[in-house]
Each structure stands twice: as structure tokens, then as C-alpha cells.
Amino acid sequence: MSGFDIGGMRLIEIALLVAAWSVGLSMLMAVWRLLRGPTVPDRILALDTLNTTAIAALVLLGMYLRTAVYFEAALVIAMLGFVSTVVLSKYVIRRDIVE
């Protein structure tokens, strides 16, 4: 990989850092909504957003370290996140998970 330098840093490194900062800020905003509420579906939605942004953060970490080992972790987080969203919503709707 040759370089495309801006002020001593590679363009793609700068883009990676900007993306990582915005994803971290998004996670903080989701945590704020998780703590604030005010209703239960709001908290479920905040947890779902945290799952999605955690996938983004793991993918960015893998790009930053130039390794592909974080792919499996991201896939597991995606699957568990979907299941947890469904189960929490189901519990709110029916007050029962396994019927």
C-alpha cells in the first residue's frame, strides 16, 4: 500500500480515526438514552443501537489493527443483539417469553 499523505498522516488513517470518534460518540448518545428512558421501549431501542454501533466499533478496530480476527466477534454480536431485541420486545408485549 503506497501512501496518500495529508500532513504526515495517511488519508485512510485519518478517515479511520474520524469514523472511530463518531462511532464512540454515537455509543455515548445511545447510553444517554438508555439511562434516561423514559419508557421501556426507549431503553430497548437504545440497547439495539448500542449493538449496532458495537459492530461498527469492532469492524473499525479490525481495520485499524489490519487483522480479520474481530469479524467473528462482530457476527456473534449481531446475532445475539437481534435475539435480545426480539426477546425484550416480546416480554414487554406479552409479559412472557416462551409460550
Place this chain on the structure above:
Amino acid sequence: MSPTMEIVFEILLSALLLIGSFFVLVGAYSLVRLPDFFRRLHGPTKASTLGVGCLLAASIGFHAFVGSDPQPRELLITVFLFITAPIGAHLMAKAALSLRVDTRPDLPTAADDDAGTDVSDVPPRPDARDIAEVRDA
């Protein structure tokens, strides 16, 4: 790959990364700023999913470019997210509907407490007039 090609590819990947992180940020910001649940539901389930899709596409290109992972395995996560995001949003909307979130009064704020006014949005009981008649009689 020629150096010009590499630079074009790098600019393309950086643009994908910036667009993706912008959409993730917009989704989370709408989660904080919008006034009620059914409006908040739109941001994370649509904008954030699209943003993460862009980031995963950038990751596929980056790993192919660097040579650390030749197979586009991130497509699995992208497809899975794009299938499951509407299902999750639908279930969360049903959960909110079953709780009747939209008809609930707002929580009292500190300003309301200071003013000492009655901020209750609870409608009067249907038999309030009967109770008053019995009490006055």
C-alpha cells in the same frame, strides 16, 4: 496495482468510512433529540443500519486492499443486519403500542416542580360529578 489506482481506491475507502460514520452519528443523534418514541424509532433502525452497512463495505475493501482477509466475509454481517433491522423495529413498535406509550402524559420536570402548578394530564374520573353530588348532599 498501479500507484494511481491505489490512491483512487484509498480515497474511495475513506469516503465510504466517512459516509458510514456520518449516518451512524445521525442515527444516534436522532435517538437523543427527537421528542417521542415513535419518531425516535426511525433514526437508529434506518440511518444507523445504513451507516454500519457502509462501514462493513469499507472493511471488505480495506481487508482486500491490505491483504489481511481475501474473502468478503463482512457481507454476512451486512445481510444479517439488513434483514433483522426491520423485524426488530416492528417488534419494538408493537411493544410500544401495547404499552400505549403515545397516550402517556410527560414526566414532570424540575421547572414544573418549582412552579408548583398541577401538571397532571390525567383526565377527570367519569363519575366525578356523581361523587361530588353525593358528597354535597
